[in-house]
Amino acid sequence: MEFYMTSKRFLIPCLILMVMSACGEYNSGSYGGGQDDIGRKIDSLLSIMTLDEKIGQMTLYTSDMDQTGAFLRPEYIEDIRAGRVGSIFNAYGAEYTRYLQEMAVEETRLGIPLLFGYDVVHGHRTIFPVPLAETASWDIDMMRLTAEVAAREAAAEGLHWTFAPMVDIARDARWGRIVEGSGEDAYLSSLIAAAKVEGFQGNSLYDLHTVAACVKHFAAYGAAQAGRDYHSVDMSDRMLREVYLPPFKAAIDAGVVSIMTAFNDLNGIPATANSYLFQDILRDEWGFDGFVVTDYTAIMELLYHGVAEDAHHASELALNAGIDMSMQDGFYHQTLADLVEQGRVTEAQIDRAVAYILRVKFRLGLFDDPYRYSDVEREKAEVMTPENLEIARDMARKSIVLLKNDDQLLPISESVRNIAVIGPMADNQRDLIGSWSAAGDWTKSVSLLDGLKNRMPDVNFIYAEGASIDGESRDGFSAAVAAANRADLVILAIGEAYWMSGEAASKVDISLPGVQKELAMELHKTGKPIVAVLMNGRPLTINWIDENIPAILETWFLGTTAGDAIADVLYGDYNPSGKLPVTFPRHVGQIPIYYNMRNTGRPFEEHNKFTSKYLDAPNEPLYVFGYGLSYTTFDYSPVTLSSQEMRPDGSLEARITVSNTGSYEGEEVVQLYIHDKVASVARPVRELKGFQKINLVPGESKEVVFTITNEDLKFYRADMTFGSEPGEFTVYIGGNSRDTQSAEFTLRD
Known part of the structure; x- marks a missing residue:
């Protein structure tokens, strides 16, 4: 085991050799490291670590950003120098991560390198379609490739670890985080979970172009009651195992090295204190040998769940449940030493947790060279390359779903010379990269209007915003109608703002926000043919649009190259092939709605009231799972x-x-x-x-x-x-x- 440093380069190897020699016949695995070479190194390192240093490895704190750039809070800098923190998230950039790594390596007693994590969910600098959109491609190889590209960019900017993939099954469009996952089906989601892990982690974590993956959120987070984020989940073990757990098992079978706890309680037991999930299923049944990290302040939140009396009790519950690393709340940092002294947890439990974490650091090569990911020249060479942008454009094209195309209005004929481009999403860059867009720069994204102009520079595109996304003003209607009247065809770009889906973005109304539907109705009165281009992070209830607009494209949030990709599809350079990974309801009252329901004892009969149906709406959704049209038949x-x-x-x-x-x-x-x-x-x-x-x-x-x-x-x-x-x-x-x-x-x- 060689640490790549100056003053400490030979200190740790010598100490470990001394410890191993003094032990005589070496007892491999005594601290949970394992029987292999890395395991023996871990056990040796654990044997010379103080309790506080071990707890430091179980502690994860955030970096921050302000107008001048990234910075770390003074107390966290002190913690790093004292060996009281083992991982940092939200810190990226080759220079910045090297600066922080030097603190850990050069200024602490043992020089154990930091692990840098970040939410690289659908791209790092080059932003790909949001995960729900990518799933609509049903192209497993492409989804693996986009994870691989994201990993290359993230690793080039000093990152070792991504908090992805999110594999929560979601059958409720009210839940904002439906945008981050793969929809409603366990089989499809399981294939994608494995592909994403393979893309991020590659064939070896030691490869400089890979990052450690973290599958999340364990478990059943997507089944939050009423679609309200962080809410309780109550379900049978059968439902849990048949629907919600398979994607996690697929990720583990693919070799994922970390897993994140869910915020919700499951049948009354918060996930972060749930030994059934993390000990019985994850460790004992599935044999998971990576580490478990909480979501943001989740141990602290055991107090609000009402299952912990204080910080000490919360940490005790979490560690006994099998949680290895605390994110941001600092509860392990504050309490574990006391809990060991009080006999409420054991140092052996801490050793096991630390061993899981150290193993990932060893596999990443951080003990060979802590600075191997912090290379400024590689950063310049890998980020937002033309090759990466072309992959993003191809993925975006494949993610688009054609929902309707009456009279073959699409693709647009190049002979159409006057086209009105109307709507709050038409000349919009910010929302195109969606939520959880990592280090993506929205000012570099291609708007729909610019994509159209790039494709057809000689066409007269007449732009009018018409309305804002969620405002109530109709002042722009007249200009929009005037633009439509001057055109031969209208492209109406409507949908949600990026912040309307994602974490803490639950909604009871999933129709078009603001007055966008009214704008569509006014444009419809002109009699001009209209193509509706939807941009959104969840299924929307768009009954009027479906009934009255002849052509509809579901484009989700497609990322950096969105406008060019949409133009490719509108003009037929790419024939849309996407299929919905989630059911679109007609009404929010149908939710939860999904294709693989049970039949009931009184299945639907149109003329029999006493069967399973609604009085005021059909049972059928607006668009079924797996649906999507093509320009051909x-x-x-x-x-x-x-x-x-x-x-x-x-x-x-x-x-x-x-x-x-x-x-x-x-x-x-x-x-x-x-x-x-x-x-x-x-x-x-x-x-x-x-x-x-x-x-x-x-x-x-x-x-x-x-x-x-x-x-x-x-x-x-x-x-x-x-x-x-x-x-x-x-x-x-x-x-x-x-x-x-x-x-x-x-x-x-």
């Missing part, structure tokens, strides 16, 4: 199965032929769903079990083959064992969760 043949029977140790193939029956080359996401018709537990009406994204030229057909195995049929049975049951199953294949072809087979004993 696709035809699906009937499904054929290789056999009508399958045994648990066997498999069968489901085949379908997809044909491009339109005039454009296009991609289609072919989706496989399965329904277990009779089981010991009522099963969802259908569940996504596979998909393939194919490209077809006009007139081309392609056979798509899915292999179904017993793994696709397993669930938590009545006795909570996990497995399949013999019986009949229906296979559905189609372009969304509703419009499908089907076939049936039987699983035999």
